[in-house]
Amino acid sequence: MKNYVAIDIGGTAIKYGLTDAQGNFTAKKNRPTLAREEGGAGIVRKVVEIVRQYQAEMPIAGVAIDTAGIVNPVTGEIVFAGETSFPGYSGTPLGKLVREACGVPCVVENDVNAAALGEYWQGAAKGASSAFMMTVGTGIGGCFILEGKAWHGAGFSAGEAGFMRLHGEQRIFEEAASTRAMLVEAAASHNVSPAELTGEQVFAWALAGDADAVLAIEHMVDNLAEGIANIYCLLNPEVFVLGGGVMAQQDYLRPRLEQRLEALVVPAMRTSTRLEFARLGNDAGMVGALYSLLTSTTI
Template identity: 65%
Template sequence: MNAYAVIDIGGTAIKYGCATEEGRFLEKASCPTQAREGGIPEKVIAIVQDMASRHALVGVAIDTAGIVRPGEDGEIVFAGEATFPGYSGTKLGRLVREAVHLPVLVENDVNAAALGEAWLGAARGASSAFMITVGTNLGGCFVQQGRVWHGASFSAGEIGYLRLHNEKRILEDVASTRAMIREAAFSHNMSPSEITGEMVFDWAREGDEEAMASIEELACNLGEGLAAVCCLLNPEVIVLGGGVMAQHEILGPLLEKRLEQLVMPAMRAKTRLAFAALGNDAGMLGALCALLEQEKNK
């Protein structure tokens, strides 16, 4: 049984584990990223070395925030300085590979999550899938025949930056959890810092019409982005991920209705909506999937 170190680097935490080539976890843990202090490669190397003391590792699969040039060198092409100071330009894959002497693959976190869902999750068996993650920001990725469409500058699928109706705002300004919270806070004469997305949905279930209006606004705007995906890519499945998508019993019907309004039936007929199934494991499993493909093609 082959064992792989799988590592997810986020702004707050580094989640990691040891998994088999079938995607079964042997162990999982996490530690603070502390990205402002730097030293992410050193943290990753320490995690792998510690794991190697317990398991006979044959590879390292990493997913991370930022625009990534995927592959063994795993260069972080761009990462926001406010969250990851000094991270841009880091050849994370090369640094880890030279330290632990194992095959390494590095992939963007949303791309990896989409691959994970295509491999073992909500898009399993689909020939093409677009995944959108809805949180404070919006991320996206298109997977076809089990491979990520990276684009010329490794930033394909960044649906959050889509502009609609010649607005100065981008899609994530009006279709993110942050946007929903902002609208709900305004209508309740509260500060956005006092509200969580879960609170907004709880209010709506209790009959709060203003809270429901903010959810409907989110679905309306997000639906426009999904309609663009349907028209441009015609995927077999659109996978909806991110914390807010746990509220699928409310959001599902709203998004289905919006797509019916915006996309002609002939284009919509073969595209289904699905909600992400792998949770926080999606990125790690997707990075593992990419590593397995990389090694198979050598």
């Protein structure tokens, strides 16, 4: 059995684990990213340390990485990452550096793209010929999958749904439809800071009958449905997958989103697309990065 190292690089933590070729993890750990303090060079150093630690114990067949930022999946270079959160990370040839330091194949993929590939391979979009995944959190990301391949776009930034514009809105999509947008509205109506709130708290208030919390969620759902409707009409995917922590509230959100979509999208464009909620949780990115490694023709 071959062993692979899968690594998820986020702004707060680097999650990583040992997995087989089917995406079954035998070990999972995490460590702080410290991106602001140590920059891109620190991230590279940590990734190499993680891989070498596993290599000291057993043969490793390859390394699969998903990361925040715009990524060139062919070369494994970080094309762009915000300097505020990831100073010195843009331009880092991460895949090349890991391959040279560890002597094994390595692929690097954007975190949302990887999550979409994971859901396509092992999750909510398994078996679909086409799928679009939208992740809803502090921001909103997206990825279109066609015949098992992520559509990256000419500059590797395809699927960035959060930057779309909604009708009548001065804000971009993620400023109106993200979890953060809901938290900001709920916080204002309850005279607290958004930093003091979680999505779980807002939904708990709503389920208890708090009208202000219900309204904050309704506004998020309205805006989210408008963005989803645009993608339904543009791409007509077989499956539309919603991911992100707030989507754990599937029982509350699904009927409301489906009701809005019925009103926004004509049946000919809507009934062929099924709405699903992500199933792989925090492992989706690592599973998708592994899928990318196993199907890569460029390493």
